[in-house]
Amino acid sequence: MIQLDALLCDCEHPTTAPSGTPTVEWELTDEALLGDRAPLSASERRAVVDQLADFGVETLRLTGSTGLDAAAVGELISYADDRGLETTLRTDGQQLDRDRLESLADAGLHRISVRVEGLSTPRQEHAAADDIDAALETLRAADDTELATELRFPLHAESVTHIEEIYDLAALLSADRFRLTHVPEPKLDGERRRRAVRRLADLTRDAHERNNHIETVLSGGIDAGYVTEYARDNLNGECATDVRTAxxxxxxxxxxxxxxxxxxxxxxxxxxxxxxxxLDSVRARPFGAIWTDEANPLLVRLRHEEAGLPDRCRSCQFGDVCSGGSRGRALTAHDDPFEPDPVCYVHEEPAVGGSAAESPAD
Structure with a gap:
């Protein structure tokens, strides 16, 4: 995660360093992922939380909660909170009212995250417009609670023209965080991605000058190269150096x-x-054993930076700041996780003095 407001406005290093353990994104209900397997029971879900806590995981994102009843979701959040995990609930088209949000906050939920892909207009299909309206109503309701709030903005060919309006809307609804994520899509070329991220960087600096300190973040490391370039072109030399170092x-x-x-x-x-x-199932082995398995050649390659990055990334001028993007996006686009990330949009120039410094694969 790249925190634009801290980097571009305060020229500061992030206040917290990575913990050394991954963030865990837990899909609670998804028929495509289930196949013919039975979903985890309530007791098994608690056992999984124990595994994550024992391994040192600090951040948990819950998605797909609509398939569970409210009591089960609340119980899981409460148990995760008891074990010291900071939990975010990500919704997709689900509207939560103030009472429900207060109940989740009481259970120990830290943040509610909604997805908004554009503005609700009469031209949209009803389902898309309803999802947008549900997300915005959830943000409005959350404004009266103690929950931190996040608006997720997936960047694709249809949403890219709405970035400024959605950013302003996030601020208007008092969202604590605006998060941009890249969607792999051929219709959105690299130059349009560059313009979108540049506009978000400009909006972030403008908001900061107006004393509106909404946290603005970019998911993953794919944007690190362009953020470095933006800082070089728009900030003073010391700040630009600090951005790259951070x-x-x-x-x-x-x-x-x-x-x-x-x-x-x-x-x-x-x-x-x-x-x-x-990789395996937590029903067979604890999460920590699966994640640190030195016998799994894929995990070993992903953990060894040079082996886990495409040649293009190793010779890139931004190789010391970019994590090589998402290996999963590369797998989806090329059927090979060690090909370049399909949403990479940096201007290709060789690194000075040879290969890039080590950086982790996503």
Whole structure:
């Protein structure tokens, strides 16, 4: 994660260093991931939380909660809180009212995260417009609670023209965080991605000058190269150097891979977009044993930076700050996780003095 407001406005290093363990994204219900396997029971879910806590995982993202009843979700959040995990609930098209949000906050939920892909317009299909409206109503309701809030903005060909309006809307609804994520899509070329991230960087600096300190983040490390370039072109020399140093220290010290995905039946995946490749199940082995398995050649390669990055990344001028992007996105686009990330949009120039410094694969 790249925190734009801290880097570009305060020229500061991130206040917290990576913990050395991955963030875990837990898909609670997903028929595609279940196959013919039975979902985890309530007691098994608690056992999984114990495994994560014992391994040192600090951050847990819950998705797919609509398939569980409210009491089960609240119980899981409460148990995770008791074990010291900071939990975010990510919703997709689900509207939560103030009473429900207060109940989740009481259970120990830290953050509610909603997805908004654009503005609700009469031209949209009803389902898309309803999802947008549900997300915005959830943010409005959360404004009266103690929950931290996040608006997730997936960048694709249709949403890219709405970035400024959605960013302003996030601030208007008092969201604590605006998160941009890249969606692999051929219709959105590299130059349009560059313009979108540049506009978000400009909006972040403008908001900071107006004393609106919304946290603005970019998911993953794929944007690190362009953020370095932006800082070089728009900040003074000392700040630009600090930005590059901070990105190198932050991403270079992150666990590799930085995000683990957990399926509803207990399968462990190397990260988002890896749905076709499960490492093992927590029903068979503890999470920590699966994640640190030195006998798994894929994990070993992902953890050894030079081996885990494409040639293009190793020779890139931004190799010391970029994590090589998402190996899962590369798998989806090329059927090979060690090909370049399909959403990479940096201008290709060789690194000075040879290969790039080490950085983890996502």
């Amino acid at each position: 990105l190198r220290e932050r991403l270079g010290a992150a666990p590799s891979p930085p995000v683990a995905k957990l399926g509803p039946a207990g399968q462990v995946y190397p990260g988002p977009f890896w749905d076709r490749y499960a």
